[in-house]
Structure formats: structure tokens, C-alpha cells
Amino acid sequence: MQVSRRQFFKVCGAGLSGSSIALMGFSPTSALAEVRSYKLAHATETRNMCPYCSVSCGVIIHTLGDRSRNVKPTVVHVEGDPDHPINQGTLCPKGITLKHNIVNDRRLTKVMYRAPGSTAWQERSWDFAIDRIAHLVKETRDRRFVEKDAASRTINALTAVGVIGGCTDTNEINYLLVKAFRAGLGVVPIEQQARI
Numbered sequence: 001m002q003v004s005r006r007q008f009f010k011v012c013g014a015g016l017s018g019s020s021i022a023l024m025g026f027s028p029t030s031a032l033a034e035v036r037s038y039k040l041a042h043a044t045e046t047r048n049m050c051p052y053c054s055v056s057c058g059v060i061i062h063t064l065g066d067r068s069r070n071v072k073p074t075v076v077h078v079e080g081d082p083d084h085p086i087n088q089g090t091l092c093p094k095g096i097t098l099k100h101n102i103v104n105d106r107r108l109t110k111v112m113y114r115a116p117g118s119t120a121w122q123e124r125s126w127d128f129a130i131d132r133i134a135h136l137v138k139e140t141r142d143r144r145f146v147e148k149d150a151a152s153r154t155i156n157a158l159t160a161v162g163v164i165g166g167c168t169d170t171n172e173i174n175y176l177l178v179k180a181f182r183a184g185l186g187v188v189p190i191e192q193q194a195r196i
Contacts, residue, residue, distance in 0.1 A: 165177050
């Protein structure tokens with residue numbers, strides 16, 4: 001007897017009908033009746049901007065947590081914002097991995113300090129870090145500040161310290177960076193993305 005491929009699958013499919021599966025001890029009724037819940041159904045949506053470049057694409061960050069005092073919200077999903085005029089819901093490869101930047105067990109959340117010449121990292125406070133940075137900036141400015149060039153022209157330049165701003169900084173923050181560091185301390189190498 002010649003059996004075509006189509007006939008073979010029809011016979012096999014009929015043989016594995018619901019009644020024959022039930023006879024083997026399996027009943028798909030409960031599995032078929034159960035509906036899987038949508039993972040973002042109870043998530044809170046927060047609109048924000050991607051921090052990776054100066055384009056500032058809009059993103060929607062989905063978090064779980066009921067905003068109770070003892071509950072820390074957890075980021076479960078990040079996607080492009082379809083209502084944002086810049087990216088209209090699309091994200092580049094860096095932007096789409098934003099969740100992994102936020103939820104990452106390797107991300108540092110405390111100040112770690114390694115003393116000069118040491119091989120061990122130590123946990124320190126934020127006050128220590130801010131005081132140390134201020135001390136080093138002042139020490140460098142006192143040693144390397146140039147008031148006049150070779151022709152005795154006043155230049156008030158400090159090229160041994162650099163300042164980097166970010167693309168998510170506002171124009172006001174970038175204005176203050178330039179005011180405080182270039183006009184205030186004489187720092188020449190200042191970079192931020194307000195110029196783009």
C-alpha cells in the first residue's frame with residue numbers, strides 16, 4: 001500500500017488526538033485553559049533618555065515594585081519610546097542593552113579606592129572620594145597653573161586637569177561646567193556634548 005507523506009501525518013495526527021493523550025495519562029485541557037500573564041502587566045512605565053550619545057533617544061523603563069518603603073523597584077524591561085520625536089521607538093544596539101547597564105551584578109555601587117602603590121581595593125565613603133578629588137585638583141592647580149606664556153601674555157591656563165561632561169547633562173549644567181572650571185580654575189581641556 002502506498003502512503004503519501006500527507007496521509008502519514010494525517011494518520012499520526014488523528015492517533016494523537018485529545019482522547020488518546022488522555023488515555024495515556026496526559027490531559028492538555030488545563031494547560032490550554034491557562035493563560036500566561038503578560039510580564040509587563042503590573043510594571044510601572046518611566047520615560048527617560050538614553051545616556052550613551054548626544055542623540056538623546058527616548059526610552060521607556062519598566063520597573064516592578066509597589067513603591068512601598070521597603071521594596072526596591074527592579075528594572076525588568078527597557079524599550080524605545082514610540083512617542084519620542086527623535087527616535088520614534090527605535091534604539092541602536094547600545095541603547096537596547098540599557099537594561100544590562102542598570103541591572104548588572106558587576107556594576108559598582110560603592111566607592112572603591114586603591115592607594116598609590118597598593119594592589120588592594122578598599123571600600124571608602126563618598127565624602128572621602130569628594131575630599132580626595134578636591135585635594136588633588138587643588139594640588140595639581142597649585143603646581144601646574146600657568147599665568148603667562150613665553151611672551152609674557154596673561155593666559156591663566158591649567159592643562160594638567162581635564163573635565164568631561166555627559167550627553168545627558170542639560171545646557172545649564174554644561175554652562176556651569178565651563179564657568180566653574182574654565183573661568184574659575186583656568187582648565188583648558190573641557191569636553192561635553194553641548195557643542196553637537
